[in-house]
Amino acid sequence: xxxxxxxxxxxxxxxxxxxxxxxxxxxxxxxxxxxxxxxxxxxxxxxxxxxxxxxxxxxxxxxxxxxxxxxxxxxxxxxxxxxxxxxxxxxxxxxxxxxxxxxxxxxxxxxxxxxxxxxxxxxxxxxxxxxxxxxx
Numbered sequence: 001x002x003x004x005x006x007x008x009x010x011x012x013x014x015x016x017x018x019x020x021x022x023x024x025x026x027x028x029x030x031x032x033x034x035x036x037x038x039x040x041x042x043x044x045x046x047x048x049x050x051x052x053x054x055x056x057x058x059x060x061x062x063x064x065x066x067x068x069x070x071x072x073x074x075x076x077x078x079x080x081x082x083x084x085x086x087x088x089x090x091x092x093x094x095x096x097x098x099x100x101x102x103x104x105x106x107x108x109x110x111x112x113x114x115x116x117x118x119x120x121x122x123x124x125x126x127x128x129x130x131x132x133x134x135x136x
Contacts, residue, residue: 007049012058012084015071016124019045019062025123026050026060029101030086030094054088074125083119083127091116091132098122111135 016022023045026032031053040046044062051057063073074080088094091109095118099105102123109118109130117131 008057011049012082014058014060014084014124014126015063015073016060016126017063017073017075018124019048019060022122022124023048023050023060025101026052026058029098029103029122030054031097032058052086054086054094056086058084080126083129085129085131088130088132091118091130094130094132095120098128103128 014022023034023037027034027050030050032050035049035051035057037048038046040062044064046061048060049057050060061071063076064071065076086094095103095105095109098120103120106119106121106127107117109116111134115131116134117129119127119129121127
């Protein structure tokens, strides 16, 4: 029997301090749609999967610093170790929507040799790069 996964082969798994607020934020800021969600007995977000408006997906979880799990959010670490790169249809619109929801622009959208690109930090400490087609 062949195993056929129901999720994409690679999915960024974001850890955040307030999982429920983050879940709501990503839905609003990135046009996300909640696919699955599990809360823990103590009320934390145990796991969620979101489909983003560009067709990508992310996993999301509350922070679990207990030794058996050992995941930490950017605020606990003092930063993040990666950038999530999104290929989008309109980098300006995606950045503007996220900024309107409270993201901080790290690098404004500009035309680069590879397309139109900008970076932001979401309210939960994760860094996102938006790349879309050049204007005109």
